[in-house]
Amino acid sequence: RIAYVNGQYIPHANAGVHIEDRGYQFADGVYEVCEVARGNIMDMTRHLDRLGRSLSELRIGWPMNRKALQSVIAEVVRRNRVYNGLVYLQVTRGVAKRDHIFPSADTPPSIVITAKRTDPVVSAARASKGIKVITVPENRWERVDIKSIGLLPNVMARQQAKEQGAQEAWFIDPDGTVKEGAATNAWIVTMDGILVTRQAETGILRGITRTTIFDVAKKLGLKIEERGFSVEEAKRAREVFMTAATTVVMPIVAIDGESVANGHPGTIALSLREAFFDIAE
Ligand code: PDD
Numbered sequence: 691r692i693a694y695v696n697g698q699y700i701p702h703a704n705a706g707v708h709i710e711d712r713g714y715q716f717a718d719g720v721y722e723v724c725e726v727a728r729g730n731i732m733d734m735t736r737h738l739d740r741l742g743r744s745l746s747e748l749r750i751g752w753p754m755n756r757k758a759l760q761s762v763i764a765e766v767v768r769r770n771r772v773y774n775g776l777v778y779l780q781v782t783r784g785v786a787k788r789d790h791i792f793p794s795a796d797t798p799p800s801i802v803i804t805a806k807r808t809d810p811v812v813s814a815a816r817a818s819k820g821i822k823v824i825t826v827p828e829n830r831w832e833r834v835d836i837k838s839i840g841l842l843p844n845v846m847a848r849q850q851a852k853e854q855g856a857q858e859a860w861f862i863d864p865d866g867t868v869k870e871g872a873a874t875n876a877w878i879v880t881m882d883g884i885l886v887t888r889q890a891e892t893g894i895l896r897g898i899t900r901t902t903i904f905d906v907a908k909k910l911g912l913k914i915e916e917r918g919f920s921v922e923e924a925k926r927a928r929e930v931f932m933t934a935a936t937t938v939v940m941p942i943v944a945i946d947g948e949s950v951a952n953g954h955p956g957t958i959a960l961s962l963r964e965a966f967f968d969i970a971e
Contacts, residue, residue, distance in 0.1 A: 692769040694762055694803040696753075699769060702804065711800050712783040716790070717840035719782030719800075720744035725899075725935040726767055726775045726805070727967060732935070734760060736898045741781070744837045749792070750783050753801035766803045775807040776936060780839060813937070817963055820943035820955040822856040823871065823932075825921055828863050834870075834895055844872040858932060858942070860921075863893070867918040870894040871932050874940070877903075878919055879929035879958050889916040899933040899966075906965045912958065921945065929956025939963035 691702035712718035722741050725732045738756055745752060753759070763777055782800045786793030830843045847859035851872070860876055861869040868876050869888065875897040877887045885907055890896040907914050924930050930942040930950045939962045941955030 691804070691806070692766065694766050694801070696798075696800055696802075699765075705802070705804075707782075707800055707802065708785040710788060711785050712793070713780065713800065713839055714782075715788055716783075717838065718748075718750075719780055719839045720748065720750065720837050721778065721780040721839050722837060723935045724763070724777040724779070725938065726772050726777060727810075729773050731763060731767060731777065732969075733898045733902055734763070736901060740837060740896070740898065741779070745781060747833070747836050748783075748838075750781060751799050753781050753799040763803060766805045770805040770807070772805045772807050774810045775805060778802075778804045778806075782839070817938075817940055817960065818955065820941035821858060821932075822851075822944040823858045823860050823930075823942050823946075824851050824854050824856045825862045825868075825946055826850060826859045828861040828869055828893075830861065834893065835890075837895060847872040856944075860945075862921060866920040866922065868921060868924060870897075871934075874932035874934040874937060875900040876924075877931050877933065877959075878924050878927035879931075879956060881928050883912070883928070883958065885912055885914045885958070886917060886919050887914070888918050897933055899935055899938060902966065902969070903933055903939065903962060906962055906969070910961065910965055912962075925950065927951070929959050931956065931959035931962075938966055 692699050693702045693705035695705050722737045724737050780802045784797040784799050786797050826847045851857060851859040858871045858874055860871055863869060870876050877885060879885055888894055904914060925945050925948055928951055932940050932942060939959055941959040943950055943953050
């Protein structure tokens with residue numbers, strides 16, 4: 691495997707960054723994960739738009755211009771011969787002597803890009819079974835709209851999910867409203883067949899897969915309501931699922947150990963998943 695690190699393509703096993711990189715010391719950086727499906731890098735424009743937004747919110751510069759970045763991403767995919775898989779891209783505020791204050795303006799941001807293969811047969815098998823979620827109290831900072839590499843609450847929540855036999859953890863507000871998963875957006879389908887997902891203005895990351903599913907749903911003639919929903923409403927829903935570049939549409943079949951509907955993946959979730967992949971062709 692080959693990684694791109696600050697202007698060079700390096701064997702993955704030997705790739706590294708400086709010990710005083712601000713990503714390493716302060717989690718002072720942002721990231722993107724893009725899906726590669728049948729040789730296409732999905733939603734590249736939306737990912738780069740969101741990267742630009744994350745960077746500007748934190749006042750980190752672009753590591754190179756957008757067009758160059760797009761070709762480097764494609765080159766990393768090509769050099770790793772990824773036909774189905776994931777691209778990981780991380781930009782930090784660069785290398786500087788440890789100090790909370792921003793380094794001088796001429797400090798170049800650091801950039802790392804990697805790509806890995808995933809097996810579509812394995813993920814399809816997972817989707818046909820569905821996954822389980824647990825709920826945990828929201829304990830993240832308020833700026834979760836920024837795709838920051840500071841992910842400790844997410845790491846702790848996912849680990850807790852795993853230890854409880856689940857695959858994802860949902861962050862819940864004190865009033866019982868579902869925010870999103872540790873690395874996924876949360877959705878339900880009402881008994882009337884309406885898709886519901888929380889509005890992206892506050893409290894969640896505006897997922898790229900979430901946005902693309904809006905397009906897919908429109909094509910399938912499905913209605914979407916952007917609003918919060920409670921854990922209780924989700925438990926009584928017709929279907930529950932989550933979206934992310936890593937999982938696309940993944941049915942959820944249990945919440946805190948209680949089965950959703952009949953305990954099997956929902957048909958709407960599975961048809962959204964299929965329709966999403968049709969876009970990739
Ligand atoms: N996570 N919410 C959170 C907190 C996320 O970390 C992610 C993505 C999403 C879904 O966004 P998208 O559809 O753009 O992937 C929602 C990535 C995949 C990760 O951390 O691995």
